[in-house]
Amino acid sequence: xxxxxxxxxxxxxxxxxxxxxxxxxxxxxxxxxxxxxxxxxx
Amino acid sequence: xxxxxxxxxxxxxxxxxxxxxxxxxxxxxxxxxxxxxxxxxxxxxxxxxxxxxxxxxxxxxxxxxxxxxxxxxxxxxxxxxxxxxxxxxxxxxxxxxxxxxxxxxxxxxxxxxxxxxxxxxxxxxxxxxxxxxxxxxxxxxxxxxxxxxxxxxxx
Numbered sequence: 001x002x003x004x005x006x007x008x009x010x011x012x013x014x015x016x017x018x019x020x021x022x023x024x025x026x027x028x029x030x031x032x033x034x035x036x037x038x039x040x041x042x
Numbered sequence: 043x044x045x046x047x048x049x050x051x052x053x054x055x056x057x058x059x060x061x062x063x064x065x066x067x068x069x070x071x072x073x074x075x076x077x078x079x080x081x082x083x084x085x086x087x088x089x090x091x092x093x094x095x096x097x098x099x100x101x102x103x104x105x106x107x108x109x110x111x112x113x114x115x116x117x118x119x120x121x122x123x124x125x126x127x128x129x130x131x132x133x134x135x136x137x138x139x140x141x142x143x144x145x146x147x148x149x150x151x152x153x154x155x156x157x158x159x160x161x162x163x164x165x166x167x168x169x170x171x172x173x174x175x176x177x178x179x180x181x182x183x184x185x186x187x188x189x190x191x192x193x194x195x196x197x
Contacts, residue, residue, distance in 0.1 A: 013046055020050055024057055035064055039072060041142045042158055 077145050080152040085128035091115065091195050099193060100124045105134040105147035107174055112195035113182035122158045135171030159186045
């Protein structure tokens, strides 16, 4: 029982965090590529 | 709240603030504006182009099924155009290629935007609001030339 609790406390959702950061980077790339394209149009 | 959830929320908030700040920067520092709809004056019935300053012009453009008047506008390089657009019949769209110009042409109202052509070349425009059988032919172009003395229009 104690071992289970210890494992739960130490658990970090590394896969979910990596996916979330990748998602944010993807949003930034899409948003700013269109943003700078439109800025260049004046 | 779990530490990972808190971090995700903070990161999402930072990203939204960043996106919104970019829009404010484009609007304030780069002077990029959205179109204005003028409803308190009677729309003009014919197209006109006249010079208002050394490099500034006023263009009154009329959209109808299925053409823009004028359909070709020749201007010198570096021209700033105050573009007023209306429609004689139904709602049309107006989009200039490679420029931030995207207007609606509405009967009974005038839409306005200012555009500067800093580079020479051809900037095609077209109707982007389906307006009937020959909608696909409703197009025209701005021709920006380096050595042009007088602006010209063609219907």
